[in-house]
Amino acid sequence: xxxxxxxxxxxxxxxVDGNGRWAEEQGKKRSYGHKIGSENLEKLxxxxxxxxxxxxxxxxxxxxxxxxxxxxEVDYLMNLFTKKxxxxxxxxxxxxxxxxxxxRREPLSExxxxxxxxxxxxxxxxxxxxxxxxxxxxxxxxxxxxxxKISKDLGQNKITxxxxxxxxxxxxxxxxxxxxxxxxxxxxxxxxxxxxxxxxSYAEFYFPETYFPDFNNDEFDKAILExxxxxxxxGGNHYEKTNP
Ligand code: FPP
Numbered sequence: 613x614x615x616x617x618x619x620x621x622x623x624x625x626x627x628v629d630g631n632g633r634w635a636e637e638q639g640k641k642r643s644y645g646h647k648i649g650s651e652n653l654e655k656l657x658x659x660x661x662x663x664x665x666x667x668x669x670x671x672x673x674x675x676x677x678x679x680x681x682x683x684x685e686v687d688y689l690m691n692l693f694t695k696k697x698x699x700x701x702x703x704x705x706x707x708x709x710x711x712x713x714x715x716r717r718e719p720l721s722e723x724x725x726x727x728x729x730x731x732x733x734x735x736x737x738x739x740x741x742x743x744x745x746x747x748x749x750x751x752x753x754x755x756x757x758x759x760x761k762i763s764k765d766l767g768q769n770k771i772t773x774x775x776x777x778x779x780x781x782x783x784x785x786x787x788x789x790x791x792x793x794x795x796x797x798x799x800x801x802x803x804x805x806x807x808x809x810x811x812x813s814y815a816e817f818y819f820p821e822t823y824f825p826d827f828n829n830d831e832f833d834k835a836i837l838e839x840x841x842x843x844x845x846x847g848g849n850h851y852e853k854t855n856p
Contacts, residue, residue: 621793630799630823661741676750708740715749751809
């Protein structure tokens with residue numbers, strides 16, 4: 613395809629899926645899949661934000677529902693988050709990437725919270741793209757949490773009922789980010805699984821069969837070619853661009 617015709621989404625979402633199956637199919641433990649998946653995510657996110665023109669990347673790494681998994685797997689993932697955020701902070705910092713987290717703090721451990729607060733603080737003034745980790749995240753929970761904040765502000769007369777509209781509501785979500793343009797879920801599962809329900813309302817969806825540990829930079833480039841073919845109409849007749 614002619615490079616000049618390639619459309620680059622402003623905000624990409626990735627539902628990271630298939631680490632466990634990737635490892636099991638090789639006769640290895642699920643935790644090995646998460647480890648390799650986390651290494652892939654670190655490389656892929658830096659590629660996407662530093663080399664493709666995408667400005668925001670939201671990644672679903674742990675849902676509120678994932679706490680239902682075995683204690684062994686949850687503990688492994690929590691330790692992995694702590695370890696990787698600590699070791700990857702410098703890499704994101706070097707590439708001027710701002711790291712933010714979306715989700716509820718309860719019941720994350722003090723150690724995880726301290727690590728995510730540190731990387732958030734360290735990278736807060738960076739301007740080379742935003743990496744939004746959705747951790748202990750649920751789309752419905754986010755909408756409820758926004759509603760509670762609005763209700764509080766109404767009670768304190770900080771806003772009026774007449775001011776409540778979609779734009780205002782969006783400012784009360786965990787992050788004040790533009791909508792998702794392109795949503796990828798790896799591993800051949802065709803579900804949104806409570807990921808960014810508000811932000812993905814007009815997203816284009818892409819469901820590669822590839823398990824996440826194998827979803828590399830080339831796979832992402834293929835996804836962009838697919839996005840380029842999509843005709844986004846937002847309910848109207850013509851292609852419009854929502855993001856700057
Ligand atoms: C979903 O299914 C994936 C997860 C619950 C975890 C994804 C986590 C990572 C890639 C680690 C991220 C690390 C950092 C540092 C952010 P699954 O992958 O368990 O796969 P399955 O559906 O094959 O069981």
